[in-house]
Amino acid sequence: MTPEQNDLLCRVEGDAPMGKLMRQHWLPACMSEEVAEPDSPPRRVRLLGENMVVFRDSEGRVGVLDELCPHRRASLVFGRNEECGLRCLYHGWKFDVNGKVLDMSSEPEDSHMRGKVNARAYPVVEEAGFIWVWMGDPDNVGEFNAPNWSSASEGNISIMKIHGACNWAQILEGAIDSSHSSSLHSSNMPTAEDVSGSTATETAWLRPSADKSPRIEVEKTSFGFRYAAIRKPIKDADKQDYVRTTLFIAPFTAVIPSNDQYHLSQLLIPIDDENTYFYWIAWSEDPEKGIGQDAWRKFCGAEVGKDVEPVTYKKVRNYDNNYLQDREAMKDGDFTGIYGIPCQDMAMWESMGKIAxxxxxxxxxxxxxxxxxxxxxxxxxxxxxxxxAAIGAGSDALPQSKLISFQGMVPKGEDWKQYNISDEERALREAKAHSKAKREPAE
Structure with a gap:
C-alpha cells in the first residue's frame, strides 16, 4: 500500500472517509458499568477524534453530550451529576440527557437565551453491556443492529477493555489473523492430544493441533467476510481437518473461534487516528457455561486497578517498560514472557508504530x-x-445476533462454509448463487 492508500484505510478524524463510514454505524461509547449507577461520575469518551461526556441521570437514563459546555466551552466531565441533569461547574448551566438546558444560573430569568441554547446530544442505545452512540446524520439515524452477544443468557456477558496506543486497523488485522495464535499465543493455546476442539481451562485453551501453518480460505460476504484457518489435527489427519473460522463484521467487529465454554467477540474502536479501545467479550447462551467477569479479566491480564488504570484503561504493561517481559520465564518455557493474550498482542501491534x-x-x-x-x-x-453507503449498513446489514464463528473437526471433502451459518445468510448466499447462474450462459 502507498502512504496515501494507507491513510485512507487508517485515518478516521475530521472528514476522513473511513470516519464517515464508521459514522453510519452505532459505536460503543463505553461499557455500561462505567456509568453504572444513577448520578455516578460522568465519563469522558473520545471517538473518531471527538470528545463527549457520558452520564446516567437520577432516573437511570443515559445521555451522551458534546464534552464542552455550549456557554463558554468548559468541560462537562467535571460537572455535577444530580437531580436529573449534568451541571457545568463554571457558571452552573445544567443539561438533561437530551441536551436541553434545564437551568442557566448565570442568566436572568427573562434572558432571551433560555430555550434557544442546547448542548449537542447524541442518540443513545444501551444494550448488551454497552452504551452505544450514533455519531452520524442526526436526521437519518440508522437502525440499531444488536451484536451477537446480545443473545447470551442473563448475566453471562464478560467484557475486558484495554487501551491500544496505535491505529485501529493494525489492531483489527491482528484480531482476524488466525495464524499468529500458533506462535505468539502458543503458551496460552497449547497442543493437547486428548481434546477434539478448543477446550478452556482456568489458564489456557487447549487445541487438538500442532500445525503452525494453516491453510487460509476466505469467503466475502455482505457484512465483511468469513475465513477459515484449516489445520492438520493430531489425530486422524487423513480423515479430517481442524477448522477455525473467523468473521469480520465491518467496520470494527471480529468474531473469533469459540472454545467449549464460551464464544468470543471483539470490538476495535477508533479513539482517534493513533489510539484504539480494544474490547473482548466472552459470552454464552448456555447458563451452565461461560466465564465470570473477574475470571475473564484475570485470564486476559486486564484487571482494572491492577493491569489497567481505572477510567483510562491504559496498560500497566506497556511499550515503555517492554510489557514487563520476563526473560527468565521464557527460558523456563513461556514463549513470550508477557502475561495475558491482549498484552502479547499489544506488544506486536504497538511496536509497528502509531500507524503501521x-x-x-x-x-x-x-x-x-x-x-x-x-x-x-x-x-x-x-x-x-x-x-x-457504508459497508455493512442499511440494506447490506444482516442480523449480527445470528452471526457466529466455528471451530471443530470437519471431515475431509466437506465444505467448511456450511458450518454455523444463519438462515438469513444462507438465503442471501443461495440468492447470489442463483443470480450468478442466471447470468452465466449454459454449456
Whole structure:
C-alpha cells in the first residue's frame, strides 16, 4: 500500500472517509458499568477524534453530550451529576440527557437565551453491556443492529477493555489473523492430544493441533467476510481437518473461534487516528457455561486497578517498560514472557508504530484475511468518499445476533462454509448463487 492508500484505510478524524463510514454505524461509547449507577461520575469518551461526556441521570437514563459546555466551552466531565441533569461547574448551566438546558444560573430569568441554547446530544442505545452512540446524520439515524452477544443468557456477558496506543486497523488485522495464535499465543493455546476442539481451562485453551501453518480460505460476504484457518489435527489427519473460522463484521467487529465454554467477540474502536479501545467479550447462551467477569479479566491480564488504570484503561504493561517481559520465564518455557493474550498482542501491534507503514510489508499465503481486509475496507472508504453507503449498513446489514464463528473437526471433502451459518445468510448466499447462474450462459 502507498502512504496515501494507507491513510485512507487508517485515518478516521475530521472528514476522513473511513470516519464517515464508521459514522453510519452505532459505536460503543463505553461499557455500561462505567456509568453504572444513577448520578455516578460522568465519563469522558473520545471517538473518531471527538470528545463527549457520558452520564446516567437520577432516573437511570443515559445521555451522551458534546464534552464542552455550549456557554463558554468548559468541560462537562467535571460537572455535577444530580437531580436529573449534568451541571457545568463554571457558571452552573445544567443539561438533561437530551441536551436541553434545564437551568442557566448565570442568566436572568427573562434572558432571551433560555430555550434557544442546547448542548449537542447524541442518540443513545444501551444494550448488551454497552452504551452505544450514533455519531452520524442526526436526521437519518440508522437502525440499531444488536451484536451477537446480545443473545447470551442473563448475566453471562464478560467484557475486558484495554487501551491500544496505535491505529485501529493494525489492531483489527491482528484480531482476524488466525495464524499468529500458533506462535505468539502458543503458551496460552497449547497442543493437547486428548481434546477434539478448543477446550478452556482456568489458564489456557487447549487445541487438538500442532500445525503452525494453516491453510487460509476466505469467503466475502455482505457484512465483511468469513475465513477459515484449516489445520492438520493430531489425530486422524487423513480423515479430517481442524477448522477455525473467523468473521469480520465491518467496520470494527471480529468474531473469533469459540472454545467449549464460551464464544468470543471483539470490538476495535477508533479513539482517534493513533489510539484504539480494544474490547473482548466472552459470552454464552448456555447458563451452565461461560466465564465470570473477574475470571475473564484475570485470564486476559486486564484487571482494572491492577493491569489497567481505572477510567483510562491504559496498560500497566506497556511499550515503555517492554510489557514487563520476563526473560527468565521464557527460558523456563513461556514463549513470550508477557502475561495475558491482549498484552502479547499489544506488544506486536504497538511496536509497528502509531500507524503501521504497510508499504514495507511482505504478505504471505497465511495473510489472505489481512489482504482481504485491506482491499475490502480501502474500497469501502473510496465508496463513501464518492457518496456511497457504508459497508455493512442499511440494506447490506444482516442480523449480527445470528452471526457466529466455528471451530471443530470437519471431515475431509466437506465444505467448511456450511458450518454455523444463519438462515438469513444462507438465503442471501443461495440468492447470489442463483443470480450468478442466471447470468452465466449454459454449456
Amino acid at each position: 507503514d504497510r508499504s514495507e510489508d511482505n504478505l504471505g499465503t497465511s495473510d489472505k484475511a489481512i489482504f482481504t481486509f485491506r482491499t475490502q475496507m480501502y474500497r469501502a472508504a473510496q465508496s463513501v468518499q464518492k457518496g456511497g
